[in-house]
Amino acid sequence: MENCIFCKIIKGELPCYKIYEDATVIVFLDINPWTKGHCLVVPKKHFQDIFDVDEQVLKNLILVVKKISFLVKEKLGAKGVNVLQNNRKIAGQLVPHIHFQIIPRYDDKGLTMSHQSSYQGKDLEIVAKLLTPTPN
Numbered sequence: 240m241e242n243c244i245f246c247k248i249i250k251g252e253l254p255c256y257k258i259y260e261d262a263t264v265i266v267f268l269d270i271n272p273w274t275k276g277h278c279l280v281v282p283k284k285h286f287q288d289i290f291d292v293d294e295q296v297l298k299n300l301i302l303v304v305k306k307i308s309f310l311v312k313e314k315l316g317a318k319g320v321n322v323l324q325n326n327r328k329i330a331g332q333l334v335p336h337i338h339f340q341i342i343p344r345y346d347d348k349g350l351t352m353s354h355q356s357s358y359q360g361k362d363l364e365i366v367a368k369l370l371t372p373t374p375n
Contacts, residue, residue, distance in 0.1 A: 240285045245336040249283050258310075263296060264303045273342050276315045280304050280339040288326040292337050304339045317343035 240246050247253040249265055258278065259266035269277040280303050286292040292300075308320045321342040325332040 240336070243285060243334070243336050245279075245281050245334055245338065246285050249281070259303065259307060261299075261303070263299050266303060266307050269340065274345065276311050276317065276341075276343040278307055278311070278341040280307060280341065282337060286337045287335050288332060288337050289324065290326065300337075300339060304341060307341055311341060311343045315343055317345055319344040 244253065248255045248267065255267035255270075257265060257267045263283055264280060265283055266278050266280050269279050280300055282292070282296045282300055284293075284296065286296065289297075304322055308322065311317050311320055321340075321344060323340040323342065324338070326337075
């Protein structure tokens with residue numbers, strides 16, 4: 240995509256701190272990291288989000304997420320990682336190119352995720368029925 244910042248990084252038009260690359264995936268450090276070692280795992284081919292990404296590309300992405308998560312743990316001493324993947328602006332996706340974020344965690348401070356909502360889950364049975372696939 241012409242104006243996609245990740246596509247420009249992949250093409251070498253913008254610099255990055257690349258830490259991994261294979262035929263379909265590139266991993267580089269986030270320039271606005273939440274913690275030391277915050278990585279972005281990005282497919283080289285442009286897909287906007289989870290709704291249009293090719294399944295094989297998605298499989299490759301998650302396998303690289305696992306590989307890099309282990310590296311972050313071993314090389315940086317992270318005690319754990321958050322793996323984030325946002326889809327569409329309303330869900331916090333800032334760059335419209337599918338990517339996974341690996342955010343190393345060193346302690347229980349510095350990254351807050353909140354589950355605040357007015358939704359109380361009173362219709363869980365109905366929602367479960369709507370989301371359960373019907374057999375072919």
